[in-house]
Amino acid sequence: MTKRTVIRNGAILTMAEGEQGTTVFEGTLVIAGDRIQYIGKEPVQPVPEDEVVDGRGKLFMPGLVNTHGHAAMSLLRGLKDDVNLQVWLQEYMWPTEAKFTAADVRAGTMLALVEMLKSGTTTFMDMYDHMDQVAEAAADAGIRACLTRGVIGLCPEDVQRAKLAEAIRFAKTWHGAADGRITTAMAPHAPYTCPPEYIAKFVEAAHELDLPIHTHMSETAREVADNVEAYGARPVEHLLRLGVFSRPCLVAHGVHLTDEEIAILAEHGVGVSHNPGSNLKLASGVARVPELLKAGVRVSLGTDSAASNNNLDIFREIRLAALIHKGFSGDPTAVPAATALRMGTVFGARSLWLNDVGTLEAGMKADVVAVDVTKPHYQPEADLVSHIVYAGSGGDVTDVWVNGKRVVSGGACLTLDEERIKAEANAALRRLKGTA
Structure with a gap:
């Protein structure tokens, strides 16, 4: 059975065509397999095998x-x-x-x-x-x-x-x-x-x-x-x-x-x-x-x-x-x-000639980023698009899904060993500089 991830109570920014695409709303986002199954204001009742994510305090936007x-x-x-x-x-x-x-x-x-x-x-x-x-x-x-x-x-x-x-x-x-x-x-x-x-x-x-x-x-x-x-x-x-x-x-x-x-x-x-x-x-x-x-x-x-x-x-x-x-x-x-x-x-x-990523819409690939908007530089909650552009940074990202798979959770990479990668990069640099 295809795994479903139900993200509830989050702020959502779709970036779809038109003015509505840059309007933030509170709603539900459902990922099924590698695609977005549903996105909207209506709640979706989870079934027992679903992963349910509490999206409160986060803005969900396209990768x-x-x-x-x-x-x-x-x-x-x-x-x-x-x-x-x-x-x-x-x-x-x-x-x-x-x-x-x-x-x-x-x-x-x-x-x-x-x-x-x-x-x-x-x-x-x-x-x-x-x-x-x-x-x-x-x-x-x-x-x-x-x-x-x-x-x-x-x-x-x-x-x-x-x-x-x-x-x-x-x-x-x-x-x-x-x-x-x-x-x-x-x-x-x-x-x-x-x-x-x-x-x-x-x-x-x-x-x-x-x-x-x-x-x-x-x-x-x-x-x-x-x-x-x-x-x-x-x-x-x-x-x-x-x-x-x-x-x-x-x-x-x-x-x-x-x-x-x-x-x-x-x-x-x-x-x-x-x-x-x-x-x-x-x-x-x-x-x-x-x-x-x-x-x-x-x-x-x-x-x-x-x-x-x-x-x-x-x-x-x-x-x-x-x-x-x-x-x-x-x-x-x-x-x-x-x-x-x-x-x-x-x-x-x-x-990059990709027609099924770049926006959060039903049927699109599930490339989704969650941003912590409870931080002081996102306050007061006047305009989250303005805050993302003029005040936000990559350091505010908490969770990332690519092709429907969560690859970052709570700010940590799930697919990569960060400490090992940093050590290997520094060892490579020492060799290139002749100081290894």
Whole structure:
């Protein structure tokens, strides 16, 4: 018999379409198997085999979605701060990452998964190397993930071929795995790290596999200028010519865009993963999110890595997205609280081509987060949506369900050994630094 979980007496925020989706109401939520069976104001009479959860003092909302990151780079948190992107990458990140083993990738990923789950993220997008380790970690943790073998093409042709073959093999192997929680995509790292003919091969593979594409794009002004110098076009036009936008596509950052480029992204249904924390820290700039949203571009939120952020708390990105565009534009309505919250939930799910997560509605997958709203910063109980966006944090999360299974209870991970994971991460860092 399918297990039912009946959550009663909780405040519920569905994030469904329309104004009603951001109206908090007290009611009942029933999970049956991996899906939401019922949600509403009417009480549901439990039967003896049901698990009954008392939801008093908690807000139940859709799981958060992190649409861009590199989980294994949690090992590099704090390695180097306060430098620009190119210096950060070329002088600190890439040399250290070159020493990574598969075990290091697993250690860093597991650390990231603990952080994400405990702060309410139920789905994440990842781009990295040794991706079998990432997929195995995600399967073990019980989280939902869209995974890609990110490929840098600044290497000899035979190495390029091997990397592409590996990316294809990974995508085929893991797409639909872990009870459907894992999906895959193709990921040439960026226009500045992949020659044009190499990107075209990823487009061809994406068509053959019927998979989407994820890539970095227009993150810094220097990147855009270098692209013009090298290829005679800005990154948007460059990727358009190469056919990248002929596939469902999500680009990370999209900071430096013109009106014409925004129109192109809208026309081709390209999503943008907005990474405000990372972009601010690396001084990459502030993306034109109000203009993107107005043009109809789907904008979601990503943390990027813990090496450039330096945390994986999507609640913080929601708050940043709601705040920085007000200050930058001088318009307090630029990104309203409800819109920022949608960027971290349902917009994120749709950006990862997931149509049955991101909202709490009957028939949807049961990816649910419970937040303790009895804390002082949620008082008085004026507007819980406002409180979540402007006052909340991942530290307020108490319980998390993914695919109907509880993976966090009372703030503790049920699927992961947090103490062991922290010890293994620190041991990996000592080896990388030569102090083991």
